[in-house]
Amino acid sequence: FTHYTADGLIVATPTGSTAYSLSARGPIVSPRHRAILLTPVSPHMLFDRTLVLDPSEVVEIEVSGHRSVDVAIDGRAVGELHEGDVVRCEPSQSTANFVRFAAYRYHQILKAKFGLADR
Template sequence: MKRCLIVSNTSKKIAYSLSKEIEEFLIPYEISVVFSQFNGENRPLNLEHVNFIVTLGGDGTVLYAARECAAANIPIFPINLGEFGFIAGIQPEDWKYELEKFLDGKETITKRSLVNGAVCRNGKELINCNAMNDVVISSKAVARIVSLNVKAGAVNFGEFKADGIIVSSPTGSTAYSAAAGGPIVDPRLDSLVLNPVSPFSLSNRPLVLPPEEVLTIRVLPSRNAEIVVSWDGQLHYDVEVGDLIIIKKSALFVRLAGCETDKFYKALCSKLHWSGGPHA
């Protein structure tokens, strides 16, 4: 018997009742259901014998599930109960139709690339994680400038003084990076976006880099700043002066149902209030 894992965001009131509806819907398909809750904490998911995951929440719930299931190559069926829904592309009113297509093998499954970030100290790797949206290096406190030396391959970009640095995937280009003035990248493209947050120098601009690029970021002494690396804003690790953060495109992908390109652009038009031009 196939098994479905339903991951529900505890802040969404409708999530529990909807999860029970989905469980009942899957009975004729002889698919058993197990449940998990996401409350913002980065807890491991039990993916034993799971064939697919249904997320009930916003993009944050998808990010949580994606980091867990990418290595297992388990597809995600993301139902949007949040506000933006750039990643969670299936609307609540459409879930039955879309899920039936998915179970019949007629739903489009798209692959989204991940960003890999590793922290090294004195030649030893301390942590290595993937992120669907971005890896961010910043101060733990608000309004504290951090100093970071950035290299792309053998090219030294020099010292960046900024509130932080975002390295995002194309999927993550619509998230924190976009809010920090970065470019929006079609998720079908293979690339990395390097985006300084409020840089001290106006010459530090966002860059779109090829997928094979490897970024090496060294933590430099910063006045009154404790520095942290975060993956998708959900997993955090404190770093010290001299630590290296190695960021590159991950070898893994996330498989998403119902996230076709037209839905991505419709979300852009809707969420960014694109009107198509000025009107006299």
């Protein structure tokens, strides 16, 4: 779909949208929304925005150029890729269930974590 020239590329879910993707100017996406986010890190190009894709879309990332690329998952280095290597990203068929002991109000939690006040 597009070519990114950047220091890195973050592939995130809505749950991860408030982590590294946000620090790279990515959007905050409600965890109830199913999506895949592609956020460039320090892009060297005019098109420097996050792409928000439907989770049914398979994302293939191909390494171009003559330098190797380090791959990290949740901040942990897992390998190295070289020119022509392809990484395929798609959602798992498995889902996680969470137990909550109180009402879950995403927007209130978000406001508290980021120090946002009501106007």
